[in-house]
Amino acid sequence: MKTRQLVLTVAGVVALGVFYVVFAPPSVPDLPLPTDVAAITRGAYVYNAAGCGSCHQPEGAPAPTGGYVIAVEEPFKNTFHVPNITPDPETGIAGWTGADFLRALKHGRSPSGGFYWPAFPYRSYKEMTDEDVLAVGAYLLSLAPVRAEVPDHELPAWQFDWLMAGWNLMAGVLEGAPPPVESTEPAVQRGAYLARALGHCGECHTPRNGLGMMQLAQEFGGVAENGPQINAEGLSDWAVDDFRALLQLGMTPDFETVGGEMAHVIEHTSKLTPEDQDAYVAFFMR
């Protein structure tokens, strides 16, 4: 009897421990949001380079008031309504701290400890530097608050956000690692950061497994309906200037203009500094 009780107690403690590890808010450095103009300006640049507006800022809108609908048919029928990320106290993100932004962008966790869905590309943004995350946070909080209510996501009844606890843990293992970047040239390294962390190019161009996790060993290997292959093999016919023309004008070597979701991507790559465009070229055409 005693042994049985002991076993149950130990099992209980282990279960609590596992529960804690899986559900506890991730620990992030308690860094303040910068308030200086330089950081806010830098944050505006990061906001563009990371394509935040593609999802959060409706066409022609002056601020990221959300409202876009992301419909995901496969593997489950999900409809996500992108939230308002202006600092409105009721419908936006007023009062967010540096730690809130770090948890959201790098761990997919909300200030109340909830789990975001990976329609918010935090699996890519987790590679962002803390400095860039804080800068973009500072920029968002510097905007004028706009009241804009967005409907709740429409998900099947069994899809609870806490399921993402397990998904995140598994993704940490099953996504694997992208091919190493051999070159230590600063432009190539910066290009890797732009493509992987900020530009989140892999979200559309890297194949996923059945659970929707990117398969990073096949980074940029192409996805049938989503994004074509843009690894060395996919770009073997492209010249350096072709890639630059794509980033600036959205034009491919066959003089076609990229459409659909890629058109939104060009809206941000075309506004990057020439140095950052060169970095993209250096990384993809290496």
Ligand code: HEC
């Ligand atoms: C591909 C579309 C997409 C992009 C790009 C994107 N987001 Fe989001 N974002 C979402 C979705 C969808 C959610 C809601 C997730 C949820 O509710 O589970 C979200 C949620 C958020 C939230 C939480 C808001 C809240 O009220 O809890 C913040 C903050 C945020 N995004 C900031 C950003 C920033 C900053 C960037 C750029 C670095 C960015 N997002 C880029 C789709 C996107």
Ligand code: HEC
């Ligand atoms: C939201 C999804 C999405 C994201 C993010 C995305 N792409 Fe694309 N990309 C596409 C789609 C879809 C196409 C095909 C467009 C077409 O054929 O009109 C495409 C086309 C391309 C092409 C042309 C390929 C060819 O052979 O014609 C290149 C190159 C490319 N993308 C590079 C990038 C880079 C670099 C990034 C990151 C800055 C990126 N993409 C981010 C969806 C995306």
